[in-house]
Structure formats: C-alpha cells, structure tokens
Amino acid sequence: MRAWADATIFDLLRQFHLSYLPPLMVYLAAGVSGLTAIVGTFFIKDYLGLSASYLAGLAFWAGLPWTLKMPLGHLVDLWWRHKAWLVYLGASLVAVSLLIMVGLIGFTESMLAVLPAESWFVISTLLAPTGYVIQDVVADAMTVEAVPLLDDQGEPYAENVIKNKHTTMQTFGRLAIIGGSALVAAVNIMVFSGVGDMSEQQQRDIYVKIYLLALVIPLISVAGVWLGEYFTRARRRRLGSASVPAAGADAPIPGKPADQVMQPNWWILGGSLAFVVFSVTMGLVDVPGSQEIVFIGAISIVIFLMARLFAELGENARRELIGTAVIIFMFRAVPGPGPGQTWFEIDVLGFDQQFLSVLSLITTVIAMLGMVVLRPLMAKRSIAYVVVLLSVVAGVLSLPNIGLFYGIQNWTQAWSGGLIDARMIALIDTMLESPLGQIAMIPMLAWIARSAPAHLKATFFAVMASFTNLALSASSLFTKYLNQTWLVTREVRALGSEGVSVPADYSELGVLLIAAALIGVGVPLLTIVIVQRSRWRTTS
Numbered sequence: 001m002r003a004w005a006d007a008t009i010f011d012l013l014r015q016f017h018l019s020y021l022p023p024l025m026v027y028l029a030a031g032v033s034g035l036t037a038i039v040g041t042f043f044i045k046d047y048l049g050l051s052a053s054y055l056a057g058l059a060f061w062a063g064l065p066w067t068l069k070m071p072l073g074h075l076v077d078l079w080w081r082h083k084a085w086l087v088y089l090g091a092s093l094v095a096v097s098l099l100i101m102v103g104l105i106g107f108t109e110s111m112l113a114v115l116p117a118e119s120w121f122v123i124s125t126l127l128a129p130t131g132y133v134i135q136d137v138v139a140d141a142m143t144v145e146a147v148p149l150l151d152d153q154g155e156p157y158a159e160n161v162i163k164n165k166h167t168t169m170q171t172f173g174r175l176a177i178i179g180g181s182a183l184v185a186a187v188n189i190m191v192f193s194g195v196g197d198m199s200e201q202q203q204r205d206i207y208v209k210i211y212l213l214a215l216v217i218p219l220i221s222v223a224g225v226w227l228g229e230y231f232t233r234a235r236r237r238r239l240g241s242a243s244v245p246a247a248g249a250d251a252p253i254p255g256k257p258a259d260q261v262m263q264p265n266w267w268i269l270g271g272s273l274a275f276v277v278f279s280v281t282m283g284l285v286d287v288p289g290s291q292e293i294v295f296i297g298a299i300s301i302v303i304f305l306m307a308r309l310f311a312e313l314g315e316n317a318r319r320e321l322i323g324t325a326v327i328i329f330m331f332r333a334v335p336g337p338g339p340g341q342t343w344f345e346i347d348v349l350g351f352d353q354q355f356l357s358v359l360s361l362i363t364t365v366i367a368m369l370g371m372v373v374l375r376p377l378m379a380k381r382s383i384a385y386v387v388v389l390l391s392v393v394a395g396v397l398s399l400p401n402i403g404l405f406y407g408i409q410n411w412t413q414a415w416s417g418g419l420i421d422a423r424m425i426a427l428i429d430t431m432l433e434s435p436l437g438q439i440a441m442i443p444m445l446a447w448i449a450r451s452a453p454a455h456l457k458a459t460f461f462a463v464m465a466s467f468t469n470l471a472l473s474a475s476s477l478f479t480k481y482l483n484q485t486w487l488v489t490r491e492v493r494a495l496g497s498e499g500v501s502v503p504a505d506y507s508e509l510g511v512l513l514i515a516a517a518l519i520g521v522g523v524p525l526l527t528i529v530i531v532q533r534s535r536w537r538t539t540s
Contacts, residue, residue: 019146019231020169024176025224026087026139030132031180033094035214036101038188038356039207043105045343045490048118052338052488056480060291062125063476064298065133066469071269072137078264083138084225090138091218093131098214100124106208135221142228143169175368182364187213188357203353291477299470305463323536324383325467330527331387332471334520335478337513340488341401344506347490349404349422359430384528384538395521400429402517405510478519486512 044055076083103111104120111120147169191206198206306325310318345351381389400408404422412420488509492502531537 016168016172017146020143020172021146022224022228022231023139023142023146023169024172025227026135026142026221027173027176028180029217029220029224030136030139031177031182032184032214032217032220033128033132034181034360035184035187035217036098036211038192038353038360039210040101041339041342041356042203042346042353043101043207044121044339045346046492048121048492051483052340052343053480053483056338056476056483057291058122058125060295060473060476060480062129063469063473064294065130066466066472069133069137069465069469072134073140074264074269076137076141080141083141084229086134087138087221087225090131090134091221093127093134094221095215095218097124097127097131098211098217100127102208102211105204105211131218138225139173142224143173146228146231178364178368182361182368185357185361185364189354189361192352192354192357291480295470295473295477298473299467302463302467302470306467309463319536320538323531323534323538325464326536327383327387327524327527327531327538328468329471329474331391331524332468333474333478334523335475335482335516336520337401337509337516338479338483338488340483340490340506340509340512343488343490344405344509345426347504348506349409349426351423351426355423359426362427362430382539384532387524388528391521391524395517397429398513398517398520400425402510402513405506405513479516482512482515486515488512 072086076086079086100111100120101124104117104124108117111117115123188210191210310321313321342356345356403409404425409420409422409425412425486508487505489502489505491504
C-alpha cells in the first residue's frame with residue numbers, strides 16, 4: 001500500500017515545478033467558473049420562462065465556441081509573444097457576462113428597461129464560453145512553455161524525461177480544473193447555509209454577492225499570464241548567464257528557434273472565419289432548423305480537415321482511427337434528460353442550494369480520486385472496452401434517478417426507518433457516478449495524442465478535439481428533441497412580479513428519464529458492435 005501511494009500520489013507531487021503554475025492558474029479559473037452554476041439554475045427555474053427544450057438548444061449555441069479551438073490555437077501560435085492580450089480578451093468577456101447577471105438580479109428594473117430578462121440571459125450565456133475557450137487555448141499553449149527542455153546548466157533533458165514532464169503537466173492541469181470546481185462547491189455550501197429560512201429578497205442578495213465574487217475568475221487568469229511572463233524572463237536570464245545559445249534561452253517556446261517565423265494557414269483561418277460568420281447569421285435570423293444547419297456545416301468542415309490529416313497515415317492506421325473516432329463521437333453525442341430532472345429535485349424532492357452544492361463537492365472530490373486511482377486501468381484497456389464499461393455503468397446509475405421520480409424513496413424510508421431518503425439516494429448515486437466523466441476523458445485524450453503523426457501533433461489534436469466537442473453539440477440537439485417530445489415545465493414567476501406565468505408539470509419526466517437512459521446505453525453499444533464487425537475495427 002505504501003509503495004502504491006508513493007508511486008501514484010507522492011511521486012506526482014515531487015515532479016511539480018513552479019513553472020507549471022501559470023497555465024494551472026488559467027485552468028483553475030476555468031474550474032472556478034462553476035461558482036455561479038447553482039445560482040444560475042435557481043434563477044432560470046424561478047424567474048425565466050425558458051422551456052427545457054429551449055435551454056437545451058441554447059446549450060448547443062454555447063458549445064459552438066469550443067469547436068473553434070483549432071483556429072484559435074493557430075492564432076496563439078501566430079501571436080505567441082502577444083498571447084497575453086488574448087487572455088485579457090477572454091477575461092473581459094467573462095467579466096461582462098458576470099456583470100450582466102449582477103445587473104439582472106440586483107438592478108432588475110433598469111436592465112428590463114433596455115432588454116427582456118431572457119435576452120440578457122442569452123447574451124450572458126453566450127459571452128462566457130467564448131471567453132473561456134479563448135483562455136483555454138492560451139493555457140494549452142502555455143503548458144508547452146511551462147515544461148523546460150533544458151536544465152539549469154543549459155543541458156537538454158532526455159526524451160523520456162521530457163515526456164514524463166509533459167504528462168505530469170497535463171495531469172496537474174486536469175486536477176486544477178476539478179480542484180477549482182471543488183473549491184467553489186465548498187464556498188457554495190457555506191454561502192447557502194440556512195437558505196431554507198431566508199426570504200426571497202435575501203436569496204437574491206446572495207445571488208448578487210456570488211456573481212460579484214465570481215469576478216475573481218478573470219483576475220486569476222490574468223495573474224496566471226503575468227506570472228508566466230515573469231517565469232519566462234527569469235528562465236532566459238538564467239540560461240543566458242549559462243551562455244546558452246539564443247535558440248535555447250531566447251526562444252518564445254523552449255527549444256524553438258527564436259527567428260523561426262510562423263506562417264499563417266489561410267485554409268484554417270479563412271474557413272473558420274466563414275464558419276463564424278455563417279453561424280452568427282444563422283443564430284440571428286429566424287430560420288427553421290438553424291441549429292441543425294450550423295451543426296452540419298461545422299461537422300462537414302471538421303471531417304474535411306480530418307480526411308486531409310488521415311491521408312498522412314497508413315491504410316491500417318487510418319481504418320482503425322476512423323472506427324475509434326466514430327465510437328467516441330457516438331458515446332459523447334448521447335442525449336441527457338435536460339434541466340427538468342434538476343427542476344424536479346428542487347420543486348418536488350426539496351433539494352435546496354446548499355444540498356446541490358454538497359452534491360457538487362462530492363462529484364469533484366471523487367472525480368479527482370477516480371482520475372488518480374483508475375488511471376492505470378484506462379491505460380491498459382482499449383477505447384471500445386472503456387466505452388462499453390462506462391455506458392453500462394452510466395445506465396445502471398441512472399436507475400436511482402428514475403426511481404426517485406416514481407417514489408422509490410418512500411419505500412426505502414419505510415424500510416430503513418427514515419435513514420435512506422431521497423437525499424441519501426442522491427448522495428450515494430452521485431458518489432458512484434462522479435468519476436465517469438473524467439475517466440472517459442483520459443483514454444480519449446491519450447488516443448488523440450498517440451494517433452497523431454509526429455509532424456502534425458498540434459493540428460491533429462486541435463482537429464480531433466473540435467470533432468469530439470461537436471459530439472457534445474450533437475448531444476445538446478438530441479436533448480432538445482427529447483424535451484420537445486416529452487414536455488416538462490416548472491413553475492415560473494415573472495421577474496419583478498408575484499404572479500405565476502408558467503405552471504409546473506412533471507408528468508412526462510419519468511418517460512423522459514427512461515428514454516435518455518436507454519439511448520445512453522443502447523447507442524454506444526450498437527455503434528461498437530457495428531464498428532467492431534466492420535473493416536474499421538479498433539483494437540487500441
């Protein structure tokens with residue numbers, strides 16, 4: 001046990017370098033972004049008359065910026081010495097998004113005099129992910145800068161040492177994101193203490209304070225950039241004093257010649273600009289099926305780029321890569337139940353802000369433990385095996401949520417003397433389900449990195465990341481379809497009014513939960529059966 005702990009946990013801590021801090025701070029800001037998630041959930045439920053299907057559609061638009069990591073990454077390469085300004089831009093967009101919500105909750109009448117509450121919320125929702133994706137792309141590039149290729153004497157590290165340092169850097173990056181989520185969950189638990197005894201105005205005052213507190217998020221990102229520039233200058237001074245050539249000491253990226261000029265790829269930039277203009281136009285005009293049209297356009301562009309990249313591979317590798325890509329896409333594209341499940345937990349089961357914060361904290365803590373403990377299993381198994389395992393487990397863990405809708409808590413309370421109630425069932429289910437999302441990311445990222453041609457690592461990773469992010473956009477579309485098929489509504493009071501504008505109706509939620517669970521298990525398993533019996537069979 002001691003040897004396992006030393007190899008799994010303590011060795012990771014020993015490999016930490018101060019140069020890792022700058023990108024970790026930007027990643028931490030992304031994790032801390034969840035500070036407003038619970039507040040946003042309650043604000044939407046109580047005051048905005050947006051349907052579950054509309055919110056699922058809005059999630060589609062909010063996810064589109066993440067499909068543009070490839071051109072943004074190319075811009076970071078082109079403007080490497082000025083990357084700080086991209087972080088400032090991203091931080092500004094996040095700050096504006098937060099300030100809109102502060103105004104909407106705290107200065108309602110003034111905001112409504114300009115635009116309806118729903119319009120303000122949509123603007124805020126679209127600004128935030130745009131800011132975060134810009135910062136995320138810069139943070140990814142900063143992880144390259146953070147890993148030194150030369151020791152303090154200017155001697156190059158061995159290749160296996162550099163590989164290990166990059167792995168360590170990425171592991172700390174994931175931990176920083178999840179750690180930020182755990183931190184904000186703990187803050188929410190404290191802030192929402194005694195929320196059940198608060199008046200509506202007191203709750204809204206807390207909402208405003210949380211959004212104001214969230215303004216620390218862009219400050220963390222900016223501080224990370226400043227710290228990164230400090231470490232870069234310090235490294236150059238240190239290596240310069242050791243008489244290291246300019247290619248090592250003055251290079252903007254360690255190991256890259258300082259005079260190497262990055263040439264813009266106009267296919268990437270021009271195509272991405274056309275896609276942005278097309279997406280924005282479709283979002284602004286009232287065209288039936290605009291989301292579907294944008295999705296088809298986006299995935300067509302990415303598949304075109306993937307085809308060009310796959311030409312660099314051998315025939316067998318190309319076939320296996322196509323099969324693996326299809327499996328991952330279908331696994332991530334399965335729909336969820338949408339916001340109706342959370343509304344039901346709040347309205348019917350009585351889950352308040354503090355309890356939802358507790359669930360969030362449990363999720364993040366166990367996710368971090370799952371990443372560390374289960375990492376060896378993920379490294380040894382194929383993508384197909386991992387997807388089968390995660391799909392089946394996710395299906396089993398959806399049963400408690402379905403049971404809660406049909407009143408299983410009434411039976412468990414009677415059987416256990418009141419011990420196993422709805423909250424206990426939710427706690428146990430959350431503890432078991434928490435690591436699934438992060439575990440799914442580990443083999444996927446490893447597969448992308450392992451499959452990329454050596455001379456196209458960055459471009460390959462960006463294109464495949466855009467492809468897998470589009471799967472999440474597809475998931476949002478399918479979630480919208482489910483919520484249009486089985487309608488779920490919660491009680492909504494018009495903002496600034498005491499009247500009920502939308503009555504609650506959860507009668508179709510049970511069928512919705514069952515349908516989402518069956519699709520979530522059936523689609524990935526059917527995809528694997530088809531792929532593994534075809535010429536695109538994957539073994540990696």
